[in-house]
Amino acid sequence: DLTDMGFALSHYGIFFKCPESAPSSFLWYGTNLFGALILRLSCGYEVLAVKLAWAAMSWLTMLSVIYAIKPLQCRKQLGWALLLGAIAAWGMHNVRWFDYNNSTICLYAWALAFLCRGMAEEGRLRIACGGLLLGIAAFLKIPNIAGVSLGLIIPAVALFCAGDRKRLLGYCFSFITGLAAGVNAKLASILFLGYSEFVASGLKF
Secondary structure, eight states: HHHHHHHHHHHHHTTTTTTGGGGGGGGHHHHHHHHHHHHHHTTHHHHHHHHHHHHHHHHHHHHHHHHGGGGGHHHHHHHHHHHHHHHHHHTTTOSSOOHHHHHHHHHHHHHHHHHHHHHHHHHHHHHHHHHHHHHTTTSSGGHHHHGGGGGGGGHHHHHHHHHHHHHHHHHHHHHHHHHHHHHHHHHHHHHHHHHHHHHHHHHTO
C-alpha cells in the first residue's frame, strides 16, 4: 500500500519540477496532472490531500448513479441507485488515494449519467458533457481510449428503441462535439506546458 502510494506521489511531485526524469509516467498524463495540482493545493499535507481526493471521488461516484435516475422520483428506485453507487465506490477501496483507477471510475460513472439523462430528457448539453468527460478520461491512462465506446449507447437506443432518427443523429453530434472538446482541452494543456515531447516518448514504453 505505502509502496504504491509512494510511487504515485513521487510522480505527482516531479510532474512540474522535472518531468523528464520519468518519461514512462506520461502514459497516464492526465492522472499525473491532476495529482500534481492536488499536491500544489495541499499546503504540505500531500498524503492527506490524495486520500481526501479519493474520498471525494467515492462520494461523487455514488451521486452519479442517483443523478442518472433522479427523474424517476421513486424512493425505492433512488435507494437502489444509492446501493449501485455504493458498490461502484466500493470498487475503489483497494486503492485509498487519488490514482488513475478511481479517477477513471468516477469520470466514467458521470459520463454515463449525463448520457442517460441527456437521452431521457432530450438534453443535448448533458450528452455533450458526457462526451467531454470521456475525452478527458482518455488521458488519465492510455487504455482509457477504449472508454469512448461508451458513446455507443446512443446508436444502441436507435437500434432497440423506437424514436426519431434525426433527433438521435443530433445526440451523436452533441456527443462527438463534447468528446472533441475534452480531447482538445487535454492536448492544449500538453502544448501549454511544453510536454509534447515527454508525452510522445512516454507512448513508446
